[in-house]
Amino acid sequence: EAGVAQSPRYKIIEKRQSVAFWCNPISGHATLYWYQQILGQGPKLLIQFQNNGVVDDSQLPKDRFSAERLKGVDSTLKIQPAKLEDSAVYLCASSFPGLAGYGEQFFGPGTRLTVL
Amino acid sequence: QKEVEQNSGPLSVPEGAIASLNCTYSDRGSQSFFWYRQYSGKSPELIMSIYSNGDKEDGRFTAQLNKASQYVSLLIRDSQPSDSATYLCAVLTGANNLFFGTGTRLTVIP
Numbered sequence: 001e002a003g004v005a006q007s008p009r010y011k012i013i014e015k016r017q018s019v020a021f022w023c024n025p026i027s028g029h030a031t032l033y034w035y036q037q038i039l040g041q042g043p044k045l046l047i048q049f050q051n052n053g054v055v056d057d058s059q060l061p062k063d064r065f066s067a068e069r070l071k072g073v074d075s076t077l078k079i080q081p082a083k084l085e086d087s088a089v090y091l092c093a094s095s096f097p098g099l100a101g102y103g104e105q106f107f108g109p110g111t112r113l114t115v116l
Numbered sequence: 117q118k119e120v121e122q123n124s125g126p127l128s129v130p131e132g133a134i135a136s137l138n139c140t141y142s143d144r145g146s147q148s149f150f151w152y153r154q155y156s157g158k159s160p161e162l163i164m165s166i167y168s169n170g171d172k173e174d175g176r177f178t179a180q181l182n183k184a185s186q187y188v189s190l191l192i193r194d195s196q197p198s199d200s201a202t203y204l205c206a207v208l209t210g211a212n213n214l215f216f217g218t219g220t221r222l223t224v225i226p
Contacts, residue, residue: 033214042120042204042216043160056213091159103148103208107159 002026004108006092012114018080021111024073025094031055033105034067034077035091043091049075082115089113119143120207122217130225135192137203137220142186145210149181151190152204154219160204164190195224 005024013019025032030051035043046065048056052072060067064083069075079086089112093105122139129135137151148167152160166172166179166188178191188207192199202219209215 040124040218042206042218044216045214103150103206103214104162104165105214107161110159 004092004094004106006090006108006111008111009109010112010114012116013082014116015084016081018078019082019113020079021077021090021092021113023075023077023092023108025075025092026106029094029096029106030072031095032069032075033093033095034075035093037089037091037110039088046077079113082113084115087113087115118217119209119215120205120217122205122220124218125221126223127220128223128225129195131195131197133195133224135195135199135222135224137190137192137205137222139188139190139205139207139217140186141188141205141207141215143207143209144183144186146183146186146207147210148208149179149188150206150208150214151177151179151188152206152216154202154204156201160216192222195222197224197226200224 007022032049034046037043046060047067049069052069067077089110091110092108095105120141151164153163154160164179166181172179176193180189200223202221204219205217207215
């Protein structure tokens, strides 16, 4: 079974530029998550999708971050414009439907973003 | 108050010893609890889940849950150098939000 795919793996941009990350979840996983992990901290949920609908985006900085999952499969997270404090690893995860599944998540390799 | 709190460590144990990792949480409505392992530069990997009070064993790993004390722990028996990683406690709240702690960095010394 293929895991969660993410690209790119690394990205370096200058502040005020824009950047986009792509994620393809495990086949059959209806729930998709985007997390931000700053060095030395645990992952922080940015947005959660159930199929192509948003379940939770309460911690997404909506003035600069956006995400979509148009066909209920793969997803894109965008930052525009980027700030220095956005430097982090952006993790995508997916899970089966169901209550227990929300906690049993499978993570992709992440995208390490450096904003200069 | 943070949703999930862990000692950041580092925690060092000799090879073959028992490593004990602890976690507390704030939402009394939480029903599901998880331990993820994260090697340096890698993404988190689920290693244990526990849903009811008591102990749950899986190989060298034992998760312990005490909902009255809002406390979760992970014991690693016969610790190996390959267990050296950051261990993240995660709690699924009553609102179905998964919150992660900051992680405890474990080093197993050969």
